Amino acid sequence: MGRRRAGRAVAGRGRPVTVRVLLVDDQPLLLQGFSMILSVEDDLQVVGQATDGELAVAAVAELAPDVVLMDVQMPRLDGIEATRRIVADHPAVRVVILTTFDRDDYLFDALAAGASGFLLKNADPDDLVDAVRAAAHGHALLAPEVTRRVIERSTGQDAGPAPAAGSPGAAGEGIPLPSLTQREREVLVLVARGLSNAEIAREAYVSEATVKTHVSNVLAKLGVRDRVQAVVAAYEGGLVAPGG
Structure with missing residues (x-):
């Protein structure tokens, strides 16, 4: 489980700034695991969970998360299309794609849809926590093993x-x-x-x-x-x- 680290402070106030996170995955055990990893961090709050893309789109409108951790393969509406709709309707929301499938089509489709990050589900828990924080700060983030493929495709x-x-x-x-x-x-x-x-x-x-x-x-x-x-x-x- 990720190590516990101090939350970010509001300038001049010293209170932690809470990053609101929505978890999206069709596997309940993974949702529970991700929630446990993130919930021990002082500056992260899991505000909701969704088990498919349609529920994710609705949850973003209702819960106004800062960051969405999004699975790709899900029933009814996949994570790529859900990301596209979320980013179009809520530009301030950052979506990090989290998948077991290390495939170029998922990677580039996710980035084209407006995702701010792409991580594999076998990433270290600390990398998951760092990805949420990076996305919340407006930074794009890619797993090291896929960064080179982005560069090669783009160039x-x-x-x-x-x-x-x-x-x-x-x-x-x-x-x-x-x-x-x-x-x-x-x-x-x-x-x-x-x-x-x-x-x-x-x-x-x-x-x-x-x-x-x-x-x-x-x-x-x-x-x-x-x-x-x-x-x-x-x-x-x-x-x-x-x-x-």
Whole structure:
């Protein structure tokens, strides 16, 4: 079970900010397990459960969760279509797809539907908790094992060795990365390696607040909405290479 961690504090008040979570899965045992994992966290509150996509859409309208943990294969309405409807009707709600099926079609359909994250059900409980928090903060999140597939699909590359120096797609070539400072480029490389803000702060010997500022600047300058798109831009720009 995930380790207990302190909740986020409201600026100037010191009270934890509660993230409201809706669980959606057609297997009652999994719903119970996910609820147990999340309920021990001070800053997370499971506000409801649904066993199919139609019930999930209705529950979002009724309960106004911040984050929805969404299964894919369910009766009546699957998780992909439910995600599409939820995001269209409630843009502020973040949906994290949670599935046992490590399939490209699910991954890309989920992202196209507006999901903010994609995790496999065999992920560590702490990763599940972190995914909910990341989504609540407006960050996109992908399981490490699928991040590279997103990059390869988005850049039109196949899995394989990194391009040789001087070849198309090698570091330093590709689509320009406009007006990024050297520090912002360094932060983008670390983001592309899958590091969290806290890990980047330790790597770069700066505060986490400074990292958040750099990441925000990178997203704004690249004109992208989240970290996943920023990573794709880093690969397209040749700042990093697949497998590198």
